[in-house]
Amino acid sequence: MASILLWLTLLRLTGEIMQQTLKLIAATVLCIGAFASQALAAKPNVLIVMADDCTHNDLPMYGGENAKTPNLDRLASEGLVFDRAYLAEAICQPCRAELYSGLYPMSNGCAWNHSASRPDIQSMPHYLGAEGYRVGIAGKVHVQPKQSFPFEAVDGFDDNCVRDPTKPHQLNSVKEFMSRDGGPFCLVVALVEPHVPWVMGDASAYPPRSIKLPPNIGDTPETRRAFGRYLAEITYMDSQVGQILETLESTGHAEDTLVLFTSEQGSQFPGNKWTNYNTGVHTALVARMPNVVPSGKRTDALVQYADVLPTIMEMASLSYERDWFDGESFADVLKGKSDQHREFVYGTHNNVPEGPSYPIRSIGDGQYHYIRNLTNENLYIEKHLMGVKGDGKLNNLYWQTWVFDSFDKPEVYRLVQRYTLRPAEELYDLENDPYELNNLAGSQSVAEVQQRLSGELDRWLELQNDPGAEQDTVESLRAARQGKHRFGPAAD
Ligand SMILES: [Ca+2]
Structure with missing residues (x-):
């Protein structure tokens, strides 16, 4: 009789444990479900x-x-x-x-x-x-x-x-x-x-x-x-x-x-x-x-x-x-x-294959923008603006009118000059000159700004393993097209 009572007690306890376990499993499932929907x-x-x-x-x-x-x-x-x-x-x-x-x-x-x-x-x-x-x-x-x-x-x-x-x-x-x-x-x-x-x-x-x-x-x-x-x-x-x-x-x-x-x-x-x-x-x-x-x-x-x-x-x-x-x-x-x-934000330009080589590097801090033209002794030429190919829709003809009108419109002449013949360094105050028409590079008033931006640009170029002008060549472009990049941090 005692053993039957013991058996029944055990059975009840096991049932309770089972019940608790089931509750625990159900709660865990609910919890996982809630977490999953939160994650989603x-x-x-x-x-x-x-x-x-x-x-x-x-x-x-x-x-x-x-x-x-x-x-x-x-x-x-x-x-x-x-x-x-x-x-x-x-x-x-x-x-x-x-x-x-x-x-x-x-x-x-x-x-x-x-x-x-x-x-x-x-x-x-x-x-x-x-x-x-x-x-x-x-x-x-x-x-x-x-x-x-x-x-x-x-x-x-x-x-x-x-x-x-x-x-x-x-x-x-x-x-x-x-x-x-x-x-x-x-x-x-x-x-x-x-x-x-x-x-x-x-x-x-x-x-x-x-x-x-x-x-x-x-x-x-x-x-x-x-x-x-x-x-x-x-x-x-x-x-x-x-x-x-x-x-x-x-x-x-x-x-x-x-x-x-x-x-x-x-x-x-x-x-x-x-x-x-x-x-x-x-x-x-x-x-x-x-x-x-x-x-x-x-x-x-x-x-x-x-x-x-x-x-x-x-x-x-x-x-x-x-x-x-x-x-x-x-x-x-x-x-x-x-x-x-x-x-800082950083910028790069390689002109090949859009025109002859004309590498540019730049940096901005939000207000000031510093631009370095690495081979500024050369002319900047963008071949798509020449209008010699296609039906004139893709290669528009307005650029020629800028050059033509340079003769008697000094303000257009200045824009043609700005575009094709650039100084080695340019520095602009974007807050006051968002179209960058007044180059401050070399001015005493912004000497500290120029030094700071120029130094930070050098640091970035070194980190990027950027060879400068050597990068803006047909050979470098060709290598990149073949997946055999010649320069850059990942080339080390
Ligand atoms: Ca585009």
């Missing part, structure tokens, strides 16, 4: 929309006095506008390689247009893909080789800068990519406006005579006509931004997506793209994410394209090693916790 919420989608060859301060949000951009204005009112965002090299391919890899041109290997990054580097698709992201690109890709940038191709947008106006873009594939199950998305939509040829949009909305040309643009009738076509493409680009954001909204992801808009580098007009001037390397950057990124605010934080990928990693709570990137995360700026980031 911590991985936002990312949508990067890029313009192409759009000078940042031709946009109204940066003081542009001509272009109409209602969609970008609305995005700016909903997000955070960066007043001091830069890229290292004001040409399509190198700046994209920097953005997607988080590495400066010398580090990722793409320091010339139409070249290639190192075949062993990792980029956005690798780092985010390893963390469960679907990483896609629609439109212009223009980075090489494929193994360094294994984006999923998303249809619907022209991938060629030379846009065919008879083939409209369509948003079905973008929508499908955003809506698809299977992890968060990171999607780049790289538009090809307002890159030449300027064939999209309604140029009649910008009558040449009513345009207020920026002070670094030569005032000739042909330039005014071209500028009107460029402005029409900016407005067309803006309408695409609006449609892409509407598509995001329609998928229900407007709230859990970090949206970044950037203008890429400056326009084809002389003194912007292909130069390290402020209208070349200074880019528009707007970030939006409801309840995370402050809305309707601006920041002076100094940031650079190499910072964007580590920023996305931090915004998604993904761990990474500091030495994976040259850039550093500015997530604290995005979250409204800080208004400061870098002390």
Whole structure:
């Protein structure tokens, strides 16, 4: 009898233990479930929309006095506008390689247009893909080789800068990519406006005579006509931004997506793209994410394209090693916790194959911008401005009118001179001279600034293992195209 009682007691105890264990398992499962859903919420989608060859301060949000951009204005009112965002090299391919890899041109290997990054580097698709992201690109890709940038191709947008106006873009594939199950998305939509040829949009909305040309643009009738076509493409680009954001909204992801808009580098007009001037390397950057990124605010934080990928990693709570990137995360700026980031932004220009060798290096601290022209005894020539090839749409003819009008227009002559014949060193106060028309280099009043920026530029060039003029050669470009990069930190 006693043994039966003992047996029953044991059985009850075992039952209780079992019950408690089951409760514990259930609680653990619930807890894991809750953590998993929290972790999922911590991985936002990312949508990067890029313009192409759009000078940042031709946009109204940066003081542009001509272009109409209602969609970008609305995005700016909903997000955070960066007043001091830069890229290292004001040409399509190198700046994209920097953005997607988080590495400066010398580090990722793409320091010339139409070249290639190192075949062993990792980029956005690798780092985010390893963390469960679907990483896609629609439109212009223009980075090489494929193994360094294994984006999923998303249809619907022209991938060629030379846009065919008879083939409209369509948003079905973008929508499908955003809506698809299977992890968060990171999607780049790289538009090809307002890159030449300027064939999209309604140029009649910008009558040449009513345009207020920026002070670094030569005032000739042909330039005014071209500028009107460029402005029409900016407005067309803006309408695409609006449609892409509407598509995001329609998928229900407007709230859990970090949206970044950037203008890429400056326009084809002389003194912007292909130069390290402020209208070349200074880019528009707007970030939006409801309840995370402050809305309707601006920041002076100094940031650079190499910072964007580590920023996305931090915004998604993904761990990474500091030495994976040259850039550093500015997530604290995005979250409204800080208004400061870098002390300096750095720039490079190699002119081959866009024209004869003309290496430029530069550095900025937000207010002052120091530019070093390494072979300034040579003429600066950009072959795409000569208009000798094509039908004049891609290789525009306005530059010849600058040269022609130099005869009796001193202000145009000065711009031609500024463009083709440069001093060894240039220093500008961007706060008072954003178009960089008054070179302060050598002035006693800014001697300390020049020394500080010049010294820091030297330090950076050494870190980058940059050989200077020797890099801007056909041989170096050819080696890079073959994946046999001759210089740079990774070549050691
Ligand atoms: Ca471009």
